[in-house]
Amino acid sequence: MISDDLLGNDAHWAFGTDFEDPLAGVDTTVPDGVDPAALARYCLMLGDDALVLSQRLSEWCSRAPDLEEDIALANVALDLLGQARLLLARAAAADPSVVPALPDDSPVPAEDALAFFRSPAEFRNVTMAELPNGDFAETITRLLLLSICRLAEFESMVAHPDAVLAAVAAKGRKELAYHRDFAARWFVTLARGTAESRRRVLGALDGLWAFWPELDAPADVEVVLDQVFAAADVSRPEVTPARGLGRECVHTEALTDLLAEMQSVARAHPKGLW
């Protein structure tokens, strides 16, 4: 394997120290008092949010408004992909029964089995993450809403009794703080830019707001969000909440399509080595 000389220690890589096995050298014993099945479910929730949003963001690659934004969105997608990989690996190590069955001689690692061989009805991501990208305003607004909540989740996860999860949180919170700042800056810019950009960002917010309750934001997140809205001169939309049931594995067609594409090569070669 070439991971060391090929990838070196470049901070470019938003991953752990070993690129082959994301949890190499980590004690994955589930601590006393933590239910392995519940831990795995929690990791899948957060891992699937990251994986699905990363997939959406990477669709911008070569299509962003300018080169600088192309690079920025890819950075966010790479961070989330790194988080997804760690969290899915943690889920598999905590409770191997969540990993889909593959032929005995399949070389597919557990986190890839979870990403590429589960059906949509086994994914636990929130609905907002799976919706199609829409325009740049929709992408930015979604990233703002999701990263503001995910950052709060990671801030509290730093104290999680599971040392692996606590370490994932400690690393990820810095990334998420940047994602939130990036999205907030663009959100305010679009809201106060031109008449067209304002119209687009308000429309994006209206469309996404129905899925906000599913994110179950704590009170302090609502406060931060209101600060961003104030800076953008935007008020909370009056929209009837949608019944987002992503956490219970109920999804829209958009996730089915996203996964069909994402999983196509892996599933065509279940015994393939990549």
Next chain:
Amino acid sequence: MSEWPLYEVFLRSKRGLNHVHVGSLHAPDDRFALMHARDVYTRRNEGVSIWVVRACEITASSPDEKDPMFAPSGDKVYRHPTFYDIPEHVPHM
């Protein structure tokens, strides 16, 4: 259609070293220029310090000015005053 102005980017790769010119980018304002510089030129390497400055605000001398052969090229509109040499010790070059 408007084009974002050009910025020059300088990085301090670790404490104790000078900021060194690493390249350029376009950004609508100073804050975005800093974010873009981080994304383009540090790929999120923690602990570095970044300077950004609008290219048009750099005042530069020309190395050839002492040379009798120097001719002012005032008729040419250059967007960059100059580039700068990059020492070997700066990472991610």
Next chain:
Amino acid sequence: MTVTETELAGHFEATVARGDRVEPRDWMPEAYRKTLIRQIAQHAHSEIIGMQPEGDWISRAPSLRRKAILLAKVQDEAGHGLYLYSACETLGTSRRELTEKLLSGKQKYSSIFNYPTPSYADVGTIGWLVDGAAICNQVPLCRTSFGPYGRAMIRICKEESFHQRQGYELLMTMMRGTDEQRAMVQESVDRFWWPALMMFGPPDDASPNTEQSMAWGIKRNTNDELRQKFVDMTVPQARALGVTLPDPELRWNSERQAHDFGEPDWHEFWAVVKGNGPCNAERLDRRRSAHEDGAWVRDAAVAFAEEGAR
């Protein structure tokens, strides 16, 4: 004192002859400037258009590890394009102007990116052969006579070697996989071998600009020299990989201490250059819509910055 054009030209030529770099504020012949703009712009456009053929596989990469490597690689290409556009801007043009020339077909990009990528193995082959050929072309450019171009190339070459190695490593891994994967690798190499050889440009006797570019120190080697170097470098790599290069005339010539090889189909080369390749229209259309769809975003940011400045 008035300095004559002849004296300036003499100074410029002496600088180049000493192997010194020409810097943006130096006097330079108009033809030198135009040649540089054309070459650097074409190079920048190639990086940006080159994001597409591989980028199309990011969404389908078959492992999380491969997805990350590929996304990072395609992102690097955006970065390379950005460095090169910046180098070109020191010559008195702008990224917008260059983008418009790309979209109107006034400036070209490397023909290799007009070939389709129907197989995931193409990600590996592009890394190995296409990036490998690019490195052969680009390493000498680190010493090119125009300072900003050379400095951009130094950065780019450092990143490109990672690109080539990730491609080769993907192919090596696939060759250790299933029979089907091995067949995918061979099929992909069969499709990309000849287009990769064409990346060095037409044969020297059909390359009218080469002589002047070499005299100016913009170019350091002829097309045929670089093509030969690439073939000699690649043959042992192909052997180690276990694939066959699709050229019956390819063999070692001990007299020349180099490989003999067949002639690429130059009719195909010129057809693709002239816009009749399999994907020319598609590549430019994608670039055009990204540019046009992004206009309102760029405008909004400018409007907001102006509001802040007031």
